[in-house]
Amino acid sequence: MRRIATLVIVCLACPLIKADEFSDNLKQKFKEELIKALTQGDDEDSKSTAEVDFTKRKKQSSENVSPEPAADAPFSFEWQSVTPGAVYPSVILATATAKMDDAEDDPSDATHYGDPMGSLGVLLKNIRKDDKIIVEIVADGIIRPSKLSFTAKSSELLVTAWPKLKFDYEVLNRITQTRPVNITFKVTRNGQAVDEIDEVFSLRQINDCPFIVVNAPTPKKSGKVVNEFHDIRFMFAAYVNENHPLVDQILKEAKATGLCRDFLGYQAGEREVLMQVNAIWVALQRRGITYSSITNTTPVKGVYTQHVRFLDESLNMTQANCVDGSVLMASILKKIEIKPSLVVVPGHCYLAFYSNYPEKGGKLYGIETTMMGSGATLEQAMNSATIASPLSLQKNAARFNQENSQYMLVDLEAARNMGIMPIAYIKGLK
Numbered sequence: 001m002r003r004i005a006t007l008v009i010v011c012l013a014c015p016l017i018k019a020d021e022f023s024d025n026l027k028q029k030f031k032e033e034l035i036k037a038l039t040q041g042d043d044e045d046s047k048s049t050a051e052v053d054f055t056k057r058k059k060q061s062s063e064n065v066s067p068e069p070a071a072d073a074p075f076s077f078e079w080q081s082v083t084p085g086a087v088y089p090s091v092i093l094a095t096a097t098a099k100m101d102d103a104e105d106d107p108s109d110a111t112h113y114g115d116p117m118g119s120l121g122v123l124l125k126n127i128r129k130d131d132k133i134i135v136e137i138v139a140d141g142i143i144r145p146s147k148l149s150f151t152a153k154s155s156e157l158l159v160t161a162w163p164k165l166k167f168d169y170e171v172l173n174r175i176t177q178t179r180p181v182n183i184t185f186k187v188t189r190n191g192q193a194v195d196e197i198d199e200v201f202s203l204r205q206i207n208d209c210p211f212i213v214v215n216a217p218t219p220k221k222s223g224k225v226v227n228e229f230h231d232i233r234f235m236f237a238a239y240v241n242e243n244h245p246l247v248d249q250i251l252k253e254a255k256a257t258g259l260c261r262d263f264l265g266y267q268a269g270e271r272e273v274l275m276q277v278n279a280i281w282v283a284l285q286r287r288g289i290t291y292s293s294i295t296n297t298t299p300v301k302g303v304y305t306q307h308v309r310f311l312d313e314s315l316n317m318t319q320a321n322c323v324d325g326s327v328l329m330a331s332i333l334k335k336i337e338i339k340p341s342l343v344v345v346p347g348h349c350y351l352a353f354y355s356n357y358p359e360k361g362g363k364l365y366g367i368e369t370t371m372m373g374s375g376a377t378l379e380q381a382m383n384s385a386t387i388a389s390p391l392s393l394q395k396n397a398a399r400f401n402q403e404n405s406q407y408m409l410v411d412l413e414a415a416r417n418m419g420i421m422p423i424a425y426i427k428g429l430k
Helices: 003-007 024-029 044-060 089-094 169-173 233-239 246-256 270-286 311-317 322-335 369-374 378-388 397-401 412-417
Strands: 076-081 111-114 120-127 132-139 143-151 156-162 179-189 197-203 208-219 225-231 303-307 340-345 348-354 364-367 408-411
Touching: 076 179, 076 197, 089 169, 089 208, 089 233, 111 143, 120 132, 120 179, 132 156, 143 156, 156 208, 208 233, 233 322, 233 340, 233 408, 233 412, 246 270, 246 311, 246 322, 270 322, 270 369, 270 378, 311 322, 322 340, 322 348, 322 369, 340 412, 348 369, 348 378, 364 378, 369 378, 408 412
Parallel strands: 111 156
Antiparallel strands: 076 120, 120 156, 132 143, 132 179, 179 197, 208 225, 208 303, 340 348, 340 408, 348 364
């Protein structure tokens, strides 16, 4: 399966050791789809079905059968979506510049034409060699007419075709409430138009952050459509915004605490790095930010999503859940070039940062950002996330190494290098 599933962030594990000790095998493991129990506590029937599908997928991955359609098999098509039945502006904006030059296709997947990073397309059934196909997609207010033309290279039972969609990114960035949207799919084969498909999708609000897609339909050369798990926890990185105009204001307030003289990142020693982080912690505490557990969104079948506040929303509302507080502080640390990561563990998220460049022996420390509103010191929050908590870095070091683990470090620098950009702040929107 192409598209967003190929963008799983390479996770960094084994906290408090040098980065160059991470093995190539570990990095490869986390390029694979690895969720098995992140949805712990949800519907057991759905979970067990997904696990069965995951097992089936592994067995079928070695199959590379490409039978031709029967002579009398009719040509037809149906729509496809990365997140079935829903359009997530956050995914589209975050991955708009992402590349997958090094991604390896599963040889058992059906032939794909068009945009490998697309979010909407069609599944063509019983296609013949040299068929001339035109696929067109348009959606009310968010997708201008978008077209893909190609000639089929071979006769196949199933083929996927995804045009490069012309999104109105500014409109998507302003979707603050979930609403329906009409999407039209049109296919022309050898100059003859096939019936259009008009479908109503759920256009999600920009704060909806999907992190797991369950039972994503994946067509195979064999003619079967297999349901797959897709771990897209890298999406939390899109809510970290080191370019937000309020970051400079927080840094000004942090400097006014008198706890550090300058924000120099790693130009000074570890002690100075901790002083910088502490000044930011105290400045945010003085803002009166308290913990809020609100994470729910309107459900979409097969997609696990969390509501994530943007930096200015957390500051203006003076409240943040575990993800909100972590992306808030990560935005500020990244601005001053202190390397942050988001630590995603079962049912929770907290922040981590390096005390120096990893290649120079920097150590990884955690910060339990939910303690910000309790009056806790930075030392207490670091002790909890690094050592003391059952979900801490040290107590779960081995789990970060495990394949199919629920424990992941989303490295912000790696995310940016892969093209996962921050969702842009729009003045006056919030």
